[in-house]
Amino acid sequence: MSGEKDRLGTIGLEWFKSSYSAGDGGQCVEVATRPGAVHVRDSKDTARAALTVNPTAWTAFVGFTAL
Structure with missing residues (x-):
């Protein structure tokens, strides 16, 4: 992203994968x-x-997927 503005504020974020993700990618x-x-x-x-969502929407999504 050199020279490009970080419009979504994602530079420098710490990304996490689910603990359920397999190591095979x-x-x-x-x-x-x-x-x-x-x-x-x-x-x-x-x-x-x-994709950027508000925390309330993310919590609802995660709760729905856990059913």
Whole structure:
């Protein structure tokens, strides 16, 4: 991203994979948080833009997927 403005505020984030992700690089996403935002990206294509949602929406999504 050299010379490019960080419009989404994702530079310098600490990304995490799910503890359920296999080590073979399959279908994984990575998540990073900041106050007021949760960023989600494809672990195989980290240069692609991340999806950004508010923490309330992320909590609802995670709760729904746990059912």
